Amino acid sequence: MTTRRSFLGVLAGSTLASGMTAWIGGARAETFPLTRTDAEWRKRLTSDQFAVLRQEGTERPFTSKLLDEHRHGTFTCAGCDQAAFSSDTKFDSGTGWPSFWKPLDHGVGETHDSTFGMQRTAIHCANCGGHLGHVFNDGPNPTGLRYCMNGVALGFKLATA
Numbered sequence: 001m002t003t004r005r006s007f008l009g010v011l012a013g014s015t016l017a018s019g020m021t022a023w024i025g026g027a028r029a030e031t032f033p034l035t036r037t038d039a040e041w042r043k044r045l046t047s048d049q050f051a052v053l054r055q056e057g058t059e060r061p062f063t064s065k066l067l068d069e070h071r072h073g074t075f076t077c078a079g080c081d082q083a084a085f086s087s088d089t090k091f092d093s094g095t096g097w098p099s100f101w102k103p104l105d106h107g108v109g110e111t112h113d114s115t116f117g118m119q120r121t122a123i124h125c126a127n128c129g130g131h132l133g134h135v136f137n138d139g140p141n142p143t144g145l146r147y148c149m150n151g152v153a154l155g156f157k158l159a160t161a
Contacts, residue, residue, distance in 0.1 A: 034127050036128075053128075061095060061096025064150070064151020066154055067096065071087065074087070075100070082125050084149075085147065091140055093146055097150060098149050101141075108124065109125075110123060113134065120134045120136075133150050
């Protein structure tokens, strides 16, 4: 599977060899509080999770078990368990991916994504940098935003009483 990250890895490698700064998805590569090698990530994640979280892939729509998760709780990064979204902000966008109108404070970060000829904002875990999805300006009130997340990149923790 060719992913954006594998393509960009080759591009970044050639860029670094020429002495320039590596850029991923149109933004400067960041460092995160939690870092692991690709080998360590591969041991911890399923192949689908690795493709999305570490290689910026996208799961097929309507395949996530979290799409129909409506219990009260917290959606987390599947890579590191960082709290990312509250179930209180989840809504049915009809797109086939779990969607939210607001992330939790300090749960996610944004990166400009200009791959495939599109101008988008990619969303990543603030703790490990794992790719979660994208945000769009066609969501419901009160924010008008639609955080369209890959369900395979998320976990779910049921709220306790």
